[in-house]
Amino acid sequence: MALKALELIDPYVLAVQAYDDHDQKKTMYFISECDGKFAKWGWNLWGIVLSDEKNFDSAIENYKKAINLDPKFASAYFNLGIALTIKTSPDYDGAIESFKKAIDCDPNDASAYNNLGVALIRNSAPDYDGAIKSFKKAIDLDPNHAHAYESLGDALTNKPAPDYEGAIENYGKAMRINPEDSDANSRLENAISEEGLPRDAAAKFMQTIKSEPNDWVGHYIFGLLEIKAGDTKSGISELRRADRLRPGNQFIQAALHEDSK
8 A cells, every 4th residue: 555655656766775775676666667757767777777886787777768768867967978978888979879869859968978988088089179178168067076177187187298297186186075086096196206397386386375375285386396306304294284274184194204304
């Protein structure tokens, strides 16, 4: 009786609730109830379930069924692009097309722009200019999109004429949003270690901390740059300032430990 009463509610809502509760049996039951106007949502969620199981080929077919029911279904195009990107043999051309269609359906989807940029870089013929433009659009739409800053940093680092200074700046922005982002910190350190980094790069970050003296990331980056330039005393001083502003941060602590030896 209780289950029959629940069927009077939007079955997709119930399917999502069951999915969030990690109840696969109920999830699949309510997905099976998603007919009529709910059918496209059912196929889309079923694709997500299959993707979680790493059954990407079947997930892709379900996303396509959702799109056949609604050719302007932004979520299904987005999920299709993700599946095409992460399956065993990625189809980046297909993913690029899917993310572009997701954007056509929802021009304000920052994540679609970010993932489009990633696919453009990973494609067999990387389009760094297109990817950088896409990452910047994602950031314009969502200034707190840490992954977009990180992705932009990667693109600036790996393009044919690397912009390490710009990459460092963007990794730093990702860390301001997520101070414990180990990927952003690792890539930041790698960019700072590059031989192609201009010797006067520290000057830009010196200006940053002059205009924003309480910016812990600015002091952290400036400290690392000073140490790379050979001024260990100044670098450690900056790292200590960063530590006072962001006590207990694992990356600052690690840098202080390493460079105080």
